[in-house]
């Protein structure tokens with residue numbers, strides 16, 4: 655079987671697939687059009703997010719048997735069409751769920767303790783203790799939307815903080831010892847910290863808008879390590895300005911072309927709401943790296959190799 659690798663990744667993926675008898679071709683530079691011309695020669699594709707695998711692309715991939723996505727989200731693949739074509743899809747949430755759980759917790763504790771602001775001030779010679787008084791997680795109600803691999807990982811990390819953890823999910827009975835599943839109404843009545851872990855779908859696109867935010871009884875803290883497009887950034891900014899949202903930790907932004915590339919080459923080019931986010935003291939930003947650790951790079955590759963081996967080895 656011949657596999658085309660479209661994104662550079664951990665070397666173990668090529669080594670192990672070679673050992674299993676697969677032929678590997680690495681192409682990290684050809685345009686989508688160039689790849690389209692040769693794609694019918696491959697049985698498998700391994701990709702992160704370099705381009706969208708849409709109907710046109712999948713139709714041209716006449717011999718394709720599987721796609722391995724080195725990550726959790728599958729929104730860059732037309733999954734319905736791929737399945738209808740008999741193409742198997744392998745994602746790797748097992749590889750980066752721990753990283754996302756740790757990143758979400760890290761963002762939350764940094765926000766609560768104003769670490770980003772305090773760090774910048776001390777470096778600038780300012781010793782402002784009262785202004786940098788933090789708040790504690792103990793006793794708070796933390797709400798997780800989307801209780802799958804990532805949401806559960808975050809909930810697990812919260813054990814030991816003496817918090818109540820609630821989750822809201824469209825699936826029934828997703829709760830476990832780490833979180834109590836409730837309906838949306840109860841969720842919005844109780845939550846003081848909201849962490850978003852849903853995939854990007856039609857329903858979650860722009861889900862966090864002004865109506866949704868204002869349906870929460872309490873002012874709340876917001877962490878997003880899901881997808882930026884699930885948030886209406888201008889509404890988030892209004893909520894930060896009004897104090898409805900007390901602070902936000904955003905690993906993902908609406909202004910991303912793929913999961914790894916920003917739409918804009920500089921922050922200055924970004925739309926007005928982003929200009930607010932980059933100067934707000936109660937906002938912490940990271941460039942879509944929650945699932946992007948040294949360890950997850952290796953784990954993601956291993957998960958994909960293991961899934962290919964289990965199905966085609």
Ligand SMILES: NC(=O)C1=CN([C@@H]2O[C@H](COP(=O)(O)OP(=O)(O)OC[C@H]3O[C@@H](n4cnc5c(N)ncnc54)[C@H](OP(=O)(O)O)[C@@H]3O)[C@@H](O)[C@H]2O)C=CC1
Pocket residue numbers: 725726727728747750754799800801802803804805822823824825828851852853854855857858879880881905906942943944945946
């Ligand atoms: N920042 C980063 O680096 C990373 C971000 N991610 C993001 O996290 C997402 C979640 O990953 P993962 O936990 O593996 O996904 P899972 O599918 O395991 O879990 C997501 C859960 O959310 C549910 N859900 C879907 N739509 C809604 C909705 N409208 N309201 C409430 N719940 C909903 C899903 O239900 P159902 O199964 O019915 O759809 C599912 O139970 C990824 O798709 C990706 O976008 C992931 C890894 C790294």
Ligand SMILES: O=C(O)C(=O)CO
Pocket residue numbers: 724725726727728750913942943944945946
């Ligand atoms: O795994 C994912 O879906 C990502 O966002 C990559 O870091």
